[in-house]
Amino acid sequence: MRNTGGQLAMLAVINGLLLVAGALISGGSFLSIFNLQSMASQVPEIGLLAIGVMLAMCAGNGGIDLSGIALANLSGVLSAVIVSSFLSANDSGTAFSVAFIAGAILTGLAGGVINGLLISRLNITPILCTLGTQMAFMGLAVVVSGGKAVMVGSPALLSSIGNDMLFQIPISFLLFVVIAGVVAALLKFTPYGLWLMLMGTNPKAALYAGFPKNGVLVATYAISGMLSGLVGVIIAARNVNVKYDYGSTYLLIAILIAVMAGVKPEGGYGRVICVVLSAIALQLMSSLLNFGGLSNFVRDFAWGLLLLTFLAVGRYDIAGFLSPGRRSQNPSVPVPQTPK
Amino acid sequence: MTSFSKKMLAGTAVAAVALVGSIGTLVAQEKPVIATVVKISGIPWFDRMNTGVVAYQEANPDVVASQSGPATADSAQQLQIVNDLVAKGVNALAVVPMDPAVLEGTFQRAMERGIVVVTHEADNQTNTHADVEAFDNADYGAALNERLAECMNKEGKWTTFVGSLGSRTHMQWVGAGEENAKKYAGMELVDPNNESFDDANGTYEKAKEILRKHPDLKGFQTSAGNDVLGVGRAIDEAGLSGKVCLVGTGLPNPSADLLESGAITAIGFWDPQKAGMAMNAVAKLLLEKKEITDGMDLGVEGYNKVSVKQGPGKGLLILGNGMVLADKATYKEHMF
Numbered sequence: 001m002r003n004t005g006g007q008l009a010m011l012a013v014i015n016g017l018l019l020v021a022g023a024l025i026s027g028g029s030f031l032s033i034f035n036l037q038s039m040a041s042q043v044p045e046i047g048l049l050a051i052g053v054m055l056a057m058c059a060g061n062g063g064i065d066l067s068g069i070a071l072a073n074l075s076g077v078l079s080a081v082i083v084s085s086f087l088s089a090n091d092s093g094t095a096f097s098v099a100f101i102a103g104a105i106l107t108g109l110a111g112g113v114i115n116g117l118l119i120s121r122l123n124i125t126p127i128l129c130t131l132g133t134q135m136a137f138m139g140l141a142v143v144v145s146g147g148k149a150v151m152v153g154s155p156a157l158l159s160s161i162g163n164d165m166l167f168q169i170p171i172s173f174l175l176f177v178v179i180a181g182v183v184a185a186l187l188k189f190t191p192y193g194l195w196l197m198l199m200g201t202n203p204k205a206a207l208y209a210g211f212p213k214n215g216v217l218v219a220t221y222a223i224s225g226m227l228s229g230l231v232g233v234i235i236a237a238r239n240v241n242v243k244y245d246y247g248s249t250y251l252l253i254a255i256l257i258a259v260m261a262g263v264k265p266e267g268g269y270g271r272v273i274c275v276v277l278s279a280i281a282l283q284l285m286s287s288l289l290n291f292g293g294l295s296n297f298v299r300d301f302a303w304g305l306l307l308l309t310f311l312a313v314g315r316y317d318i319a320g321f322l323s324p325g326r327r328s329q330n331p332s333v334p335v336p337q338t339p340k
Numbered sequence: 341m342t343s344f345s346k347k348m349l350a351g352t353a354v355a356a357v358a359l360v361g362s363i364g365t366l367v368a369q370e371k372p373v374i375a376t377v378v379k380i381s382g383i384p385w386f387d388r389m390n391t392g393v394v395a396y397q398e399a400n401p402d403v404v405a406s407q408s409g410p411a412t413a414d415s416a417q418q419l420q421i422v423n424d425l426v427a428k429g430v431n432a433l434a435v436v437p438m439d440p441a442v443l444e445g446t447f448q449r450a451m452e453r454g455i456v457v458v459t460h461e462a463d464n465q466t467n468t469h470a471d472v473e474a475f476d477n478a479d480y481g482a483a484l485n486e487r488l489a490e491c492m493n494k495e496g497k498w499t500t501f502v503g504s505l506g507s508r509t510h511m512q513w514v515g516a517g518e519e520n521a522k523k524y525a526g527m528e529l530v531d532p533n534n535e536s537f538d539d540a541n542g543t544y545e546k547a548k549e550i551l552r553k554h555p556d557l558k559g560f561q562t563s564a565g566n567d568v569l570g571v572g573r574a575i576d577e578a579g580l581s582g583k584v585c586l587v588g589t590g591l592p593n594p595s596a597d598l599l600e601s602g603a604i605t606a607i608g609f610w611d612p613q614k615a616g617m618a619m620n621a622v623a624k625l626l627l628e629k630k631e632i633t634d635g636m637d638l639g640v641e642g643y644n645k646v647s648v649k650q651g652p653g654k655g656l657l658i659l660g661n662g663m664v665l666a667d668k669a670t671y672k673e674h675m676f
Contacts, residue, residue: 151441241441243442
């Protein structure tokens, strides 16, 4: 657990440092309750997408989900178009909200299952498969919406997800934390989590051990898809409108967050708490630079620097990544320590 | 934790301190802050707008005016900048929305917090105090067409290009152009509304096709910024410079060669520098709780006598007369 704990500690320290730095340059206003709320409400969209990417990466065998944001937009657009054809956001606010949320999550689920089936049954390389479905999802969203923004409006329930606070914390952020907790529990306490990580570590051994490979893959991409659907809901709740090309930069940022969180691109290891902290760190940094009035090109530079730092740490601790810390369920495996 | 990760932590701490040092100068000010947010930083159009914001700051030391924008063309990135500026507590926002619909929610929250919101190139924005447009789109389209008709001696076949059929302003421009051409019985519109997708190469190919299909074509009216370059090149290569007329939206610098050779008859545009100044001027007036009235002078060239209408939401729609039509003789006055 030593080295993986190091990653967590490092992320926590970086978050702390960024908060202190923000307080220093802004004379305290960076830590004002309003700014903290504003930053917290910006994290969920990208954070949930990053968790989806993490799950796909953990599955190993080049697992990745490039279709995240496209599926999120499709979920929002499709659900908005369908639901507003038989319900009005103004007249029946709650019914509209519930139908919209259900529609978006179901669309996300369906998209994720399609990804999972293509990858597991047809053995398509995940990066190519999700690149293809990304374009298909985006194209479908363009067709459904006619290329224009689709108005969702602000019925009470949706609007409170996007704008309201509970105990001074934005509801969308609470939702994000709860979902992250559920995914973390799923990975830690269920056979699915164990299968996913072991399969990512050694697919061949997993096959011979008789793991339900296809089932695990489909479940992984389905969860990732459902997270995308939720992102669609949050986007709609915050922006009032949904559009097919929203967040085109999110794709790479989500991968950046996952890698920064120490998720192994070759599979088998990833911690949800690290992804959450890493998403928060990126948000703090970009808000910090906006507060400082620095160019957004500096932000890309700073993110790149941060990523390289983490990769350097990950590479140096490569022996640590092979340690039994990944799963406490199999502590008996002896670990060769490579000399440093 | 290994000694190495401890070293890394120390290194990160040093880096963070250095970062703080470099931006430590930018502490909260007492003067009202007007933040201009553009669609993308680092492209000529918005660099030109930045010169306007800088000039406005120099002329108005009682406010703090600055411009920022995302490094990539993504409405979500622009949204994030606006969100952070709202949280930072600026007094006014002057935004050129990448996508007006995406910003509605944030603008609503900003206005609830008492922040003045001014927009540009977004005459369909509902949540704004005022939207500043350089000109009335119908007037602009008609003016382009009038210039084309003059060049064509008011007769012959002509066609139109738009960036895309979904581009609202482009469709308004060619629509007004068609209306204007109805005045002249000799002008015949053929194959209208070709989509260019603002791609000079694609437009070039398409223009060549049209010239083959209609050898007697006399005029083009184009809309997106790169259309004049593509169509101009097609006309130039066909040796038709001066015989086929081309009037469209374009910028002086890139169009200079083709204007000189006569392939482009005239270009129409508005100066983003002046638009940036006008947005800031409106924001300052609103901060000072002054009323903006019809026929008012904003103190910016091209916005000396603005017409004020009710916008699509509660806000105002402010139309300037910042339209510029430049040809071979006059384009050098506006080099950007």
